Amino acid sequence: MDASSLPAALELVSGGGAGLSPEKRAVLGSSLLLLQRDYRFERVWFWGCIQGVCGAYYIAQGLGPDRAAPRSRLYSLNCVEWSLLPPVTEEMVTQAGRLKGRFQGDPSFEYEYTERNAEDAERLFEDGKEPMIKEEARLVATIEQIDRAVGIVPRGAFVKTPLGSVSENRNFEGLSLTEAKRLSSYFHFTEPVDLKNKTLLEKADLDPSTDFLDSLEHDIPQGSWTVQLEKGGTVVVLRSLLWLGLTFYHVPMTKQYGYVYFGNGEKNLDLPFML
Amino acid sequence: ERGHGPYQPHEPGYGLYQPGYTPYDDQIPDPKSQMLAIQNAKAYLLKCSTTSGLNLYDHLANMLTKILDEQPTNAVDIIENISKDVKWAQFQKKMDTLRNEHEILPTFEAAEKRKALFLKANGEGDEELEEEIGETPLPNVMETAFYFEQAGIGLSKDESYHIFLALKKLISVQPIQTCRFWGKILGLEMNYIIAEVQYHEGEEEEETEEEAVTEEGGKGVGEVEDEEEEKEKEDEPPKSTYKPPPVIPKEENGTGANKYVYFVCNEPGKPWVKLPPVTPAQIVCARKIKKFFTGRLDAPVVSFPPFPGNEANYLRAQIARISAGTQISPIGFYQFAEEEDEEEEVDGGRDTYEENPDFQPLSVAEMVDSLSAWVHNVQSILKQGRCVWLNPLQKTEEEEENEEEEKAEEPDELPQELQQEIGPPLLTPLSEDEGIQNIPAWTAQPSTNLIPQYAVAVLQSNRWPGAYAFASGKKFDNIYFGWGHKYSPENHAPALPPPVQAEYPSGPEITETRDPTVEEELAFKAAREEALATAEEEEDEEGAEEDEEEDD
Numbered sequence: 001m002d003a004s005s006l007p008a009a010l011e012l013v014s015g016g017g018a019g020l021s022p023e024k025r026a027v028l029g030s031s032l033l034l035l036q037r038d039y040r041f042e043r044v045w046f047w048g049c050i051q052g053v054c055g056a057y058y059i060a061q062g063l064g065p066d067r068a069a070p071r072s073r074l075y076s077l078n079c080v081e082w083s084l085l086p087p088v089t090e091e092m093v094t095q096a097g098r099l100k101g102r103f104q105g106d107p108s109f110e111y112e113y114t115e116r117n118a119e120d121a122e123r124l125f126e127d128g129k130e131p132m133i134k135e136e137a138r139l140v141a142t143i144e145q146i147d148r149a150v151g152i153v154p155r156g157a158f159v160k161t162p163l164g165s166v167s168e169n170r171n172f173e174g175l176s177l178t179e180a181k182r183l184s185s186y187f188h189f190t191e192p193v194d195l196k197n198k199t200l201l202e203k204a205d206l207d208p209s210t211d212f213l214d215s216l217e218h219d220i221p222q223g224s225w226t227v228q229l230e231k232g233g234t235v236v237v238l239r240s241l242l243w244l245g246l247t248f249y250h251v252p253m254t255k256q257y258g259y260v261y262f263g264n265g266e267k268n269l270d271l272p273f274m275l
Numbered sequence: 276e277r278g279h280g281p282y283q284p285h286e287p288g289y290g291l292y293q294p295g296y297t298p299y300d301d302q303i304p305d306p307k308s309q310m311l312a313i314q315n316a317k318a319y320l321l322k323c324s325t326t327s328g329l330n331l332y333d334h335l336a337n338m339l340t341k342i343l344d345e346q347p348t349n350a351v352d353i354i355e356n357i358s359k360d361v362k363w364a365q366f367q368k369k370m371d372t373l374r375n376e377h378e379i380l381p382t383f384e385a386a387e388k389r390k391a392l393f394l395k396a397n398g399e400g401d402e403e404l405e406e407e408i409g410e411t412p413l414p415n416v417m418e419t420a421f422y423f424e425q426a427g428i429g430l431s432k433d434e435s436y437h438i439f440l441a442l443k444k445l446i447s448v449q450p451i452q453t454c455r456f457w458g459k460i461l462g463l464e465m466n467y468i469i470a471e472v473q474y475h476e477g478e479e480e481e482e483t484e485e486e487a488v489t490e491e492g493g494k495g496v497g498e499v500e501d502e503e504e505e506k507e508k509e510d511e512p513p514k515s516t517y518k519p520p521p522v523i524p525k526e527e528n529g530t531g532a533n534k535y536v537y538f539v540c541n542e543p544g545k546p547w548v549k550l551p552p553v554t555p556a557q558i559v560c561a562r563k564i565k566k567f568f569t570g571r572l573d574a575p576v577v578s579f580p581p582f583p584g585n586e587a588n589y590l591r592a593q594i595a596r597i598s599a600g601t602q603i604s605p606i607g608f609y610q611f612a613e614e615e616d617e618e619e620e621v622d623g624g625r626d627t628y629e630e631n632p633d634f635q636p637l638s639v640a641e642m643v644d645s646l647s648a649w650v651h652n653v654q655s656i657l658k659q660g661r662c663v664w665l666n667p668l669q670k671t672e673e674e675e676e677n678e679e680e681e682k683a684e685e686p687d688e689l690p691q692e693l694q695q696e697i698g699p700p701l702l703t704p705l706s707e708d709e710g711i712q713n714i715p716a717w718t719a720q721p722s723t724n725l726i727p728q729y730a731v732a733v734l735q736s737n738r739w740p741g742a743y744a745f746a747s748g749k750k751f752d753n754i755y756f757g758w759g760h761k762y763s764p765e766n767h768a769p770a771l772p773p774p775v776q777a778e779y780p781s782g783p784e785i786t787e788t789r790d791p792t793v794e795e796e797l798a799f800k801a802a803r804e805e806a807l808a809t810a811e812e813e814e815d816e817e818g819a820e821e822d823e824e825e826d827d
Contacts, residue, residue, distance in 0.1 A: 011431045011432075014431040014434070015430065015431075015461075015466070016461060017429060017430060017459060017741065017756020018427070018756065019429065021425055021426055022424065023722075023723050024427060053737065054718070055720075078724075100764055100765075101764045102714055102737070177382070223463075226462075228464070228465065228466070229382070232386050232388075233382030233386070239461065241463075244758060264740060264762075270565055270767040273566075274565050274566050274760075274767075275566075
């Protein structure tokens with residue numbers, strides 16, 4: 001969620017019971033602003049909080065002029081001092097995907113591999129030492145996975161300029177109530193995977209400036225999003241069941257929207273059994 | 276007529292044919308055909324668009340009129356915007372005779388219900404006001420919410436206040452002695468808000484409906500038995516020798532897992548629904564399945580092993596498990612009531628406690644540092660599904676009488692000796708809780724490191740993510756916000772179906788034997804013929820002897 005709308009947004013997202021203490025809320029207002037100054041971000045998003053066993057990580061993201069470019073990610077243990085996370089690589093993501101269990105809460109903690117397959121064994125012989133992965137790398141890989149899988153925005157909120165860069169749509173007035181209850185009105189805010197598979201007939205109806213992302217309709221498994229109206233029907237809240245803790249809110253017919261993650265940082269692999 | 280040249284910049288030949296220099300210009304156009312061409316062009320421009328009802332001719336005319344009227348600077352740069360503006364202006368002039376019906380959004384109804392919470396019931400006089408100010412079972416939800424908010428846990432203040440008022444409504448309707456906001460469980464379509472309640476002693480509505488059902492069921496069984504006796508004379512297929520394991524009876528209301536009664540509602544403002552008491556079978560099954568709640572209490576729970584009940588029962592079972600695992604209090608707050616006759620054997624530990632009037636609260640630092648400063652104040656549930664172990668094979672007097680009446684058709688089976696299950700007794704400290712792999716069962720933190728004088732000690736459960744507890748001075752509380760599932764680092768593996776049962780006991784009369792081969796048969800035949808031949812020879816000899824005797 002955007003740092004400027006943090007207080008109001010936290011009120012709307014608190015239906016799940018998770019939120020921030022008044023101390024953190026107070027300090028975030030200023031520390032995120034300072035982040036924007038120091039790193040020269042155009043926008044700063046408060047991404048959320050990953051609970052570890054001993055402590056919690058608070059994550060912020062900074063965006064440049066092209067909102068679809070890879071984002072800089074920062075973490076903090078107390079919302080006051082922020083540290084930049086290393087940019088994520090595919091290797092990090094695959095390594096982190098193999099780790100199971102909770103985050104520890106200590107960024108320098110090193111995980112040992114418990115599963116060995118043929119590739120790791122070969123690498124062992126080459127390096128001569130066990131492959132370890134640091135919690136920092138796991139953290140950034142998890143954030144990237146979550147963003148890729150369940151980071152969503154409403155349709156029409158972002159436009160793609162003819163030059164290819166993505167920016168916010170100033171004419172976005174918000175989704176109507178009926179539109180807001182449909183999954184097809186929300187897009188994944190990452191590189192689209194499904195677009196090129198659409199038939200020509202479907203593509204003819206799309207508007208290339210706003211429909212350049214994948215919608216939520218075809219997410220696997222079906223039913224991995226819950227759409228609810230909260231606060232007496234004034235806020236539409238989408239919760240992801242694949243990554244438990246990701247909450248997206250939108251007030252229909254207004255420009256307010258955003259998503260935040262409050263959770264363990266673990267994928268819910270039991271989802272097919274639970275539906 | 277002139278052919279249609281390339282119009283787009285990317286088409287080949289664009290820009291080559293300037294007006295007056297096209298390849299067709301040497302043909303002097305016939306004035307008549309030129310007029311015709313002009314008319315055709317104008318007709319084309321006047322063609323109405325199928326989607327918007329406008330036509331290009333009028334639109335261009337309006338646009339040029341507007342430009343000439345307003346005379347903007349750099350008109351050529353903003354020509355598209357002007358065109359759009361003219362189009363928008365067009366739409367507004369359209370008068371539709373149909374008027375839109377004022378939309379009644381569902382949000383209005385919801386707002387109506389929420390407003391009803393804030394209205395005072397009619398007919399409340401001053402007397403009732405005095406009653407309310409006295410001791411009331413209504414918990415101070417806002418105070419609890421404040422403490423939890425220091426740790427970053429909790430709903431928004433609006434929602435907390437609505438829940439506060441909804442609880443007040445619940446108390447005014449039901450005869451309740453103690454009431455607590457237990458927490459919120461999220462679901463797919465709707466969420467559940469749960470209140471934990473204890474009735475006044477003796478005022479609990481007895482569930483007479485259930486008793487009636489069992490009586491009728493008993494009569495039904497008797498009739499069936501008579502019919503069976505008649506049928507015995509006819510041939511019947513073999514009866515199954517399967518005996519279902521004995522049903523473990525649920526605990527009495529007010530004890531064990533059913534100590535508290537739970538009310539749920541989907542949103543504050545909607546009516547509260549009472550959840551049925553939980554049975555051990557439901558708890559045992561709930562441990563094996565992992566399903567999301569839909570938000571409708573009557574939804575079926577489709578799972579394997581099949582859950583005995585619908586979503587209301589599954590919800591109640593999960594609430595029982597969560598309470599048993601995560602309801603804690605600071606050590607010393609509760610103590611066992613000192614009874615005079617302590618010689619009584621208390622199977623399964625004591626289950627009642629009372630508040631300790633001499634409670635001295637520990638400092639926040641101490642509460643956070645060591646987990647032994649906290650104790651469980653709800654009995655843990657045994658493997659059987661109850662808090663107090665019951666031997667299901669122990670026959671009560673009634674059951675023995677019934678057995679004598681029934682025919683002794685069943686073969687005598689040795690009842691298997693069941694081991695008595697013992698769980699940790701009430702008020703055990705949290706340091707005894709086993710963690711999962713190498714994660715401790717609880718994470719303790721102070722709410723703030725900056726202002727330790729006013730910090731609140733907060734505990735989060737790692738086994739039931741979403742269960743929190745706080746303590747500050749003499750105040751403490753527990754709450755749950757989550758999806759209602761236990762944490763397991765390993766993936767959920769559903770129970771496998773049981774092995775295929777044996778259809779019949781295998782014995783020599785049913786087992787097939789191999790048919791003899793041709794050689795074996797021939798050999799057998801040859802051996803038999805030999806035996807016959809020797810027998811005949813013997814008979815002939817005997818016959819010959821007899822003949823000889825007769826001759827004499």
